[in-house]
Amino acid sequence: MKRRNYLRIYMQLFKISSPWYVLIMCALLLSFLLTYANISMADYSKKAVDFAVGKDMNKFTRELALFIFFFFLSIIIDSAQQYILDLFNARSANKIRTKMMESYLTSKYKEISKYRTGDIENRILNEATNAPGVLSHITIGYITNVIIAIGSFIYLYRMNTILALISLGVGPLLLTVGTIFGSRMRKIINERMQAESEALSDTQEALANYNFIKAYNVQRDIVNRVRYRWQRLFDFQFKIELINRYNVLSSAWIKDLSKIALYGIGGYYIYKKSMTPGTLIAFIQLSSNMISPFLQMSYMLTSLVMAMASAERVFEIIGLEKETGIVQKASYKDVKEKQNEYIWFCGVDFKYDKDMVLNDLSFSIQKGEKVCIVGESGIGKSTIFRLLMRFYDPCEGVILLQGKDIREYNVDELRSKIAYVHQDTVLFTGTIRDNIVLGKEDATEDEIYEAVKAAGLYEFISSLPEGLDTRVSERGSSLSGGQKQRISIARALLKDAPIILLDEALSALDAETEKHILISLKNLYKEKTIILITHRLSTTAYADRVLVVDDGKIAEQGNFEELLGKQGTFYKLYNSKVKTENANREAAVFR
Ligand SMILES: Nc1ncnc2c1ncn2[C@@H]1O[C@H](COP(=O)(O)OP(=O)(O)OP(=O)(O)O)[C@@H](O)[C@H]1O
Ligand SMILES: [Mg+2]
CATH class of the missing domain: 1.20.1560.10 (ABC transporter type 1, transmembrane domain)
Structure with missing residues (x-):
C-alpha cells in the first residue's frame, strides 16, 4: 500500500x-x-x-x-x-x-x-x-x-x-x-x-x-x-x-x-x-x-x-459504483413514434466482457401483453431481463419504458414497477406467508389468497396443518423445487408491479401445472405485462406473442402457430426439443 x-x-x-x-x-x-x-x-x-x-x-x-x-x-x-x-x-x-x-x-x-x-x-x-x-x-x-x-x-x-x-x-x-x-x-x-x-x-x-x-x-x-x-x-x-x-x-x-x-x-x-x-x-x-x-x-x-x-x-x-439513476438523455431516434409502446428495446448492444451477447437487439411489448422469450441456452435471454432491471446498462442503444429511457428513472422507481422471479428461486428463513408478502408487507388476506391461487399453490397450502404460517427451513429445503417456484410466483404477483418477469420460473413444474398457471395468469392479471423466459416450447402456445432470440437479435416473432408455419428458427428449435423430449421418454421406458 x-x-x-x-x-x-x-x-x-x-x-x-x-x-x-x-x-x-x-x-x-x-x-x-x-x-x-x-x-x-x-x-x-x-x-x-x-x-x-x-x-x-x-x-x-x-x-x-x-x-x-x-x-x-x-x-x-x-x-x-x-x-x-x-x-x-x-x-x-x-x-x-x-x-x-x-x-x-x-x-x-x-x-x-x-x-x-x-x-x-x-x-x-x-x-x-x-x-x-x-x-x-x-x-x-x-x-x-x-x-x-x-x-x-x-x-x-x-x-x-x-x-x-x-x-x-x-x-x-x-x-x-x-x-x-x-x-x-x-x-x-x-x-x-x-x-x-x-x-x-x-x-x-x-x-x-x-x-x-x-x-x-x-x-x-x-x-x-x-x-x-x-x-x-x-x-x-x-x-x-x-x-x-x-x-x-x-x-x-x-x-x-x-x-x-x-x-x-x-x-x-x-x-x-x-x-x-x-x-x-x-x-x-x-x-x-x-x-x-x-x-x-x-x-x-x-x-x-x-x-x-x-x-x-x-x-x-x-466505494463501489452505485446504481444511481443516471439522469441523462440518451441519444435515440424515433422516440416519438414509439411513445405508445410500453417496453421498447431499440438497437441494444451488450457484452459482459469480451464477447458480444446482444447485438442490435430491438423489440417492443404492449401493456398487458403476455410474451414468451425463447432461444438456445446461453443466448442472452436472462441478460435481457438484467438490462430491463438495470443490473447492467446497454453498451449501445436504448431501452424505453412508457416512452422514457430507463436510465432516466430512479432505480428504485424502475424496480418498483417490476416483479422478477429469478432462475434460481430464493426463499428466506421464516413462514411461507413471510416469503409471499416480502414485496407487499400490508397485503390483505384476500390479496394473498388471490396470488396463492393464481400461482397454483392453494391446494398445497390447504394441505398443510399450519397453512401459510408453515415455517420454511434454511434455503427452503423442506419444500420441493416446484413448491418453491410457486411461492416465488405468488410473491411476484402480490407485489404491486405492472410488469412481471419470469425467468424459467415454471421449469420445475410439470407441463400440465405450468399450463394451468399460465392460463390463470392470463385471465386474472389482464392488466399486468408478463414476460416469461422458457425452454418448454409447448408452453409458448398460451402466450400472445413469442420472441425468438438468436445471434444477439430477435430472429423471429409471432404467435405459436405463425412461428411453426414459418419453418424457421423456432420451428427448428421446437423440433429439436420435441426430439429430445421423446428420446428422454423412450429412454425412461427402456430403463
Ligand atoms: N456475469 C456474467 N459475466 C460474464 N458473462 C456472463 C455473465 N452472465 C452471463 N454471461 C454470459 O452471457 C451469455 C448470455 O447469458 P444469459 O444468462 O443471458 O443466457 P440465457 O439465454 O439466459 O441462458 P439459459 O437459458 O441457459 O439461462 C452467456 O454466454 C453467459 O456465459
Ligand atoms: Mg437464463
Whole structure:
C-alpha cells in the first residue's frame, strides 16, 4: 500500500467515525493523566524507599500510601481509556458495517459480481471490526506511550542525566530488532489476509452446497480442498506467531540487558553516595516506560499495516459504483413514434466482457401483453431481463419504458414497477406467508389468497396443518423445487408491479401445472405485462406473442402457430426439443 493511500484511509476513517471524536479526545486526555499517575507512582516509591533508608517511619507510611493510591489510579485510568477506545471501535465498526451493507445492496450488479460471497462476508464481519483500530488502539495507544515516555524521560533526566541517557540507549537497539521482525511480518500479513478470504469463501461454498456434494459423492474432494485452504491459513498464522514470539523474547532480553546496566551503574552511584536508593527504584520503574515506544514502534507499524489493509478492503466495498439513476438523455431516434409502446428495446448492444451477447437487439411489448422469450441456452435471454432491471446498462442503444429511457428513472422507481422471479428461486428463513408478502408487507388476506391461487399453490397450502404460517427451513429445503417456484410466483404477483418477469420460473413444474398457471395468469392479471423466459416450447402456445432470440437479435416473432408455419428458427428449435423430449421418454421406458 502506498503512503498516499495511508493518508486517504486515515481521512476516510476520520470521516466515518466523526460522531465519536469526543471519545478519541477523552482517550487522549486520559493519556496525560496516565503519564501523571505513572510518574507520581515512581516519585512516591522513590521517596518511600529513601524515608525507609533514613528510618523515618511516618513519612515512609505516608509516601507508601500515596504510591498505592496512584497505583490504583493508574489502573483505573488505563481501564477507562481501554473502555473508551473499545466503545469507539464498536460504534465505528457498526457504522462501517452498515455502510458496507448499504453499499453492497445499492452497488451495480456488475461491480458486486466480481466478489465471492465468503470474501464479502469476511470483510463485513471481521475486517470492519479491525479497521477502526487504526485510529483507536493503534494510533491513540502509540501516542499514549510516547506521552508517557517523554514525561518519564524528563522526570528521570532531571534526577540523573547520565543514567537517563543510558536507559534510553537501548531504544535504538530495540528499534532495530523490531524493524527486522516487523518487515518480515508485513510481508506475510497480506498473504495471510488473502488466505483467510479464500478459506472462508471455500468453506462457505462447501456449506451452501451440502446437497450437491452428497449427490456427487465428492465429500472427500471438498474436505481436502477446504483443508488445504485452512492449512495455508494456519501456516501463515503460525509464521506470524513465531515472528511475534521471537520479537517479544529478544525485546525482553534487551530490556533485561538495560536493567543490568541500570543496577550496575546505579549501584555504583549509590556506593559513591551521589544517588539515593529510591532514585534507582524510580529509574527501574520508569525506564521501561521510556523505551516502550521504541519497542512498540515495530508492533505498531505491523498492526497498522494489518488494520490499514482491512480498512482499505472495507472502503473498497463502500466505494463501489452505485446504481444511481443516471439522469441523462440518451441519444435515440424515433422516440416519438414509439411513445405508445410500453417496453421498447431499440438497437441494444451488450457484452459482459469480451464477447458480444446482444447485438442490435430491438423489440417492443404492449401493456398487458403476455410474451414468451425463447432461444438456445446461453443466448442472452436472462441478460435481457438484467438490462430491463438495470443490473447492467446497454453498451449501445436504448431501452424505453412508457416512452422514457430507463436510465432516466430512479432505480428504485424502475424496480418498483417490476416483479422478477429469478432462475434460481430464493426463499428466506421464516413462514411461507413471510416469503409471499416480502414485496407487499400490508397485503390483505384476500390479496394473498388471490396470488396463492393464481400461482397454483392453494391446494398445497390447504394441505398443510399450519397453512401459510408453515415455517420454511434454511434455503427452503423442506419444500420441493416446484413448491418453491410457486411461492416465488405468488410473491411476484402480490407485489404491486405492472410488469412481471419470469425467468424459467415454471421449469420445475410439470407441463400440465405450468399450463394451468399460465392460463390463470392470463385471465386474472389482464392488466399486468408478463414476460416469461422458457425452454418448454409447448408452453409458448398460451402466450400472445413469442420472441425468438438468436445471434444477439430477435430472429423471429409471432404467435405459436405463425412461428411453426414459418419453418424457421423456432420451428427448428421446437423440433429439436420435441426430439429430445421423446428420446428422454423412450429412454425412461427402456430403463
Ligand atoms: N456475469 C456474467 N459475466 C460474464 N458473462 C456472463 C455473465 N452472465 C452471463 N454471461 C454470459 O452471457 C451469455 C448470455 O447469458 P444469459 O444468462 O443471458 O443466457 P440465457 O439465454 O439466459 O441462458 P439459459 O437459458 O441457459 O439461462 C452467456 O454466454 C453467459 O456465459
Ligand atoms: Mg437464463
